[in-house]
Amino acid sequence: MADGATPANSAQGSGETRREFLYLTAGAMTVVGAAGALWPMIDSMNPSADVLALSSTEVDLSPIEEGQSVTITWRGKPVFIRRRTGAEINTAEETPLADLPDPQPDADRVEKPEWLILVGVCTHLGCVPLGQKTGESRGEFGGWFCPCHGSHYDTSGRIRKGPAPKNLEVPPYVFLTDSSIKIG
Template sequence: MIQTNAHPENAGPETRRDFLYYATGGAAAVATGAAIWPLIDSMNPSADVSALSVAQVDLEGVEPGSRITLKWKGKPVFIDHRPEARIAQARADDEATLIDPELDAERVQKAEWLIVVGVCTHLGCIPLGQGSGDPTGEYGGWFCPCHGSHYDTSGRIRKGPAPRNLDVPPYEFVTSTLVKIG
């Protein structure tokens, strides 16, 4: 005679055993999650790093033609108050053959203010051009002397080994002169 578990009198032990398996598995999953949560939580940025994720700068008093540098997320950010000549040069360069094609209008929110992360996209050097006596390269923007990358007045790579333009950080104008970066 073949016995099957189809009879109701045999359903009780199987159901209890299944419940115990599921309860044990669930408890093990919760215990594992509780044990590894501190490891996962430790991967979040610390409070001092999170505080640096947003920077605000008041641009009032920055004269046209001046460039300032500030730190955001441990990186330099170049802010260029571009005079009309630099804006015109950047717009004229829109038609040039570019390594990483991007229009000047796509890189700025206000034509007179260019805001870029001041880190060369080749090997992470800091390009020259922020200081009044610094070389600005062949295109009047920035020059990375380490490997010879030349950037134009819109921060676009024009010559050298850098593969792409200087990065534009996320930013917004809170007021006409107050900028929030990050």
């Protein structure tokens, strides 16, 4: 005790150091315990394997003839794939944007003009428009017709008449080859 400290002061100093160490250790253990308890709940919010498997789908386009439409399911929604004819492409490209409630050029809605890929859900109330099957009404503009409230879509899936506020949605897709796409 050459530095002038008394035994009581020395014990008090080490007591405070010990108390601080215990507080710090208890706090660290609380954080580790809370993280360990919360991690399973946080991890459970990740999509399951079956949902991840549905997040994208590949489609072979080779069996689809010119002028034909097919419907596939992606993320529980119908997706319309239409191999457009030259006349449908010309009509879609020549439509004046001023005539459209939701103006969008045809070139912005397709990667290759002959292939139109759309989520087949009416943007008004979520109905599935008619026009995919042979003999179904395609509306006044040759695309799709939603009979629930009278929305008419053109050959580019753009709203032309009726209460729908927006064009049919174009899902994210890429061409893997000239005859296959990956949606999602």
